Amino acid sequence: MSKVVLGLLLGAVLGAIDGACAGFYDAVPKDQLMGIVYGSTFKGLLTGLAAGFFARKWRSLGLGILVGVVVGFVLSFAVASMPMPDGTHFYVEIILPGMALGAVVGFATQRYGRVQTA
Amino acid sequence: MKPLSDEAVARLAELASKPEVPGGRYDVLEKVGAGGMSTVYRARDRQLEREVAIKVVRDERRPGDLAQRLRQEARILAALEHPSIPPVHEIGELADGRAYCVLRFVRGTTLARAELGPPNARLRLFLRLCEAVAYAHGRGVVHRDLKPDNVMLGPLGELYVMDWGIAGALDRTDPGAGGTPGFSAPEQEAGAGGAVDARADVYALAGLLAFLASGRAPGADGALALEDLPRPLAAVIARGRERDPARRQPSALELARDVAAFLDQEPVSAYREGPLERAGRFLSKHRFVAWLVVGYLVLRALVFFLYRR
Numbered sequence: 001m002s003k004v005v006l007g008l009l010l011g012a013v014l015g016a017i018d019g020a021c022a023g024f025y026d027a028v029p030k031d032q033l034m035g036i037v038y039g040s041t042f043k044g045l046l047t048g049l050a051a052g053f054f055a056r057k058w059r060s061l062g063l064g065i066l067v068g069v070v071v072g073f074v075l076s077f078a079v080a081s082m083p084m085p086d087g088t089h090f091y092v093e094i095i096l097p098g099m100a101l102g103a104v105v106g107f108a109t110q111r112y113g114r115v116q117t118a
Numbered sequence: 119m120k121p122l123s124d125e126a127v128a129r130l131a132e133l134a135s136k137p138e139v140p141g142g143r144y145d146v147l148e149k150v151g152a153g154g155m156s157t158v159y160r161a162r163d164r165q166l167e168r169e170v171a172i173k174v175v176r177d178e179r180r181p182g183d184l185a186q187r188l189r190q191e192a193r194i195l196a197a198l199e200h201p202s203i204p205p206v207h208e209i210g211e212l213a214d215g216r217a218y219c220v221l222r223f224v225r226g227t228t229l230a231r232a233e234l235g236p237p238n239a240r241l242r243l244f245l246r247l248c249e250a251v252a253y254a255h256g257r258g259v260v261h262r263d264l265k266p267d268n269v270m271l272g273p274l275g276e277l278y279v280m281d282w283g284i285a286g287a288l289d290r291t292d293p294g295a296g297g298t299p300g301f302s303a304p305e306q307e308a309g310a311g312g313a314v315d316a317r318a319d320v321y322a323l324a325g326l327l328a329f330l331a332s333g334r335a336p337g338a339d340g341a342l343a344l345e346d347l348p349r350p351l352a353a354v355i356a357r358g359r360e361r362d363p364a365r366r367q368p369s370a371l372e373l374a375r376d377v378a379a380f381l382d383q384e385p386v387s388a389y390r391e392g393p394l395e396r397a398g399r400f401l402s403k404h405r406f407v408a409w410l411v412v413g414y415l416v417l418r419a420l421v422f423f424l425y426r427r
Contacts, residue, residue: 010407014414021418093425100417104410112407 003113007052007105008045014101015044025093029085043075043098048105055109068106072098137174137212144172144220152176155184155283160223169223170207175216185217191282192219194259202250202277224278229326230266230335240330241381243277248323248374250279255316255370261285262314264322265301266329286314300336301325304361317363320373324358324366327377331355351380353389 001009019040022028028036050071055064076098080091122130136146137159144161150171151158159172175184188209195206208220226232234240247269254261261268262284270278284297297306303321306314325336331351334343342359344352354376360366367373367388376386383403385391391399401408 010411014411017415018418021422024422093421096421097414097418100414104414107410108407112404 001113002052003055003109003115004049004052006113007048007050007055007109009048010108011044011046011048011051011101011105012041013044014104015041015047018044018097018101021097025090027084027086027088027090039079043079044101044105046075047071047098047102048109051102051105051109052113054106055113056115059110061107061110064110065103065106068102068104068109069099070102072100072102072105137172137216137218138214139172139218139220140210140213144170146172153281153283155187161220163220171204171221171223172218173221174212174218185211187283188217188219191285194282194285195221198254198257198259198282200250200253202246202279203254203282204278204280224270224272224280226270226272226276226278228267229269229271229329232271234330234333237331238381241327241377243271244323244327244330244377245374245381246277247279247326248370248377250277251319251323252370252374254279254285255319259285260314260316261319261322262306263297263302264319264326265298266326266335267298269326297322299338300340303363304340305363315363316369317366320358320366320368320370321360321363323370323373324355327358327373328355348380349395350386350389350391351377354380354386357388 016037019037020033022036022040023030023033047068051064051068054067058064073095076095077091079098080089080094083089132149135157136149139146139161143165144163146159146161147169148160149157150160154176156173156175159174161170161172162168163170173188175188192206192209195203199205204222204224206219206221210218212218234243251261251264259282261279261282263281264279268279268281270280272278297303301322303314303318306318325340325342328342328344329335331347332343336342336359340359342355344355347355354367354373357376358366358373367376372387376388379386383399385396385399
């Protein structure tokens with residue numbers, strides 16, 4: 001499995017779990033849950049893609065994790081900035097797991113996965 | 119006159135039995151080993167200023183046969199150029215008519231006596247052994263006496279396959295080809311009548327694998343103690359030890375492939391695993407990622423409980 005595919009797979013799985021966790025919050029409208037899961041999965045995919053491409057080009061565990069965390073933060077911040085229908089924001093609840101997802105994917109893509117050669 | 123002590127007599131006998139290689143090129147230093155067929159001495163090559171091993175046939179029984187065997191061994195070694203097979207430098211006859219050959223002097227200890235390290239290191243050692251044996255098979259030679267005593271480990275981890283004394287050409291029908299009980303294949307036994315091919319070495323290699331994996335050599339009847347080994351590895355060994363050569367791994371490389379797959383936590387051809395075992399192997403192989411995912415889920419749960427609305 002290539003580093004990019006590993007990043008995409010892991011990002012998608014963790015993103016989907018992340019999104020599904022929104023169902024446990026009473027403040028989240030149930031009719032928006034599927035949209036949140038899709039959005040979160042897409043966010044995970046993007047983080048995984050970025051971490052995978054970075055790992056393909058550069059071999060550095062620390063930098064790989066950092067890239068994952070930064071991409072996770074930026075994407076999660078963008079999502080968290082969008083308010084709920086009642087006007088509230090879920091900054092910590094979205095950004096913290098998003099950054100953790102980035103760290104996991106960044107680590108995994110540096111440590112595992114094949115580097116494809118032309 | 120004072121009679122000589124037993125020690126002095128033994129010392130004199132040893133000195134008298136030291137071979138004198140014609141030409142004066144070698145200084146024989148000491149006897150380092152003896153087998154049924156020959157005696158091995160450590161010697162110094164004056165011309166090239168290096169240590170060599172001189173193997174001299176024992177002269178007690180059938181000197182003609184033994185000399186023929188030693189020459190055959192030397193020819194086989196000369197045809198095999200591999201880092202794990204000691205090269206032969208010279209063959210000839212001593213002044214007393216005994217045949218000898220000069221080989222690389224291999225320092226180290228046999229597999230039977232070596233400190234072998236952790237299980238995975240032992241299996242990687244086995245892969246190197248298979249490589250050397252497969253090379254010989256590729257050159258049309260079967261060793262026929264692979265056992266821990268015939269594998270040497272050098273001080274830097276070099277591995278040498280020794281004692282090619284009963285090695286022979288592939289597919290040669292040679293009843294009673296010898297070998298060591300417990301390691302040699304059933305088709306090598308006297309009266310078996312079948313052709314001895316690479317699969318005879320696969321049988322012995324599987325015995326060596328059992329020895330490396332469990333620390334216990336096969337019994338003289340070929341019995342193995344595999345209970346404590348992981349099932350896939352035990353299955354690989356059991357397949358290599360089948361009495362019927364057709365049921366064994368067809369080559370040393372095939373056996374090595376299975377062991378390499380086991381080391382990489384991949385499925386092995388000799389063992390069909392169940393879904394639970396497959397899942398366990400997958401988790402074990404990717405345990406670090408699995409732990410990361412678990413860590414992530416724990417963090418997710420913490421965030422949920424700490425910032426619950």
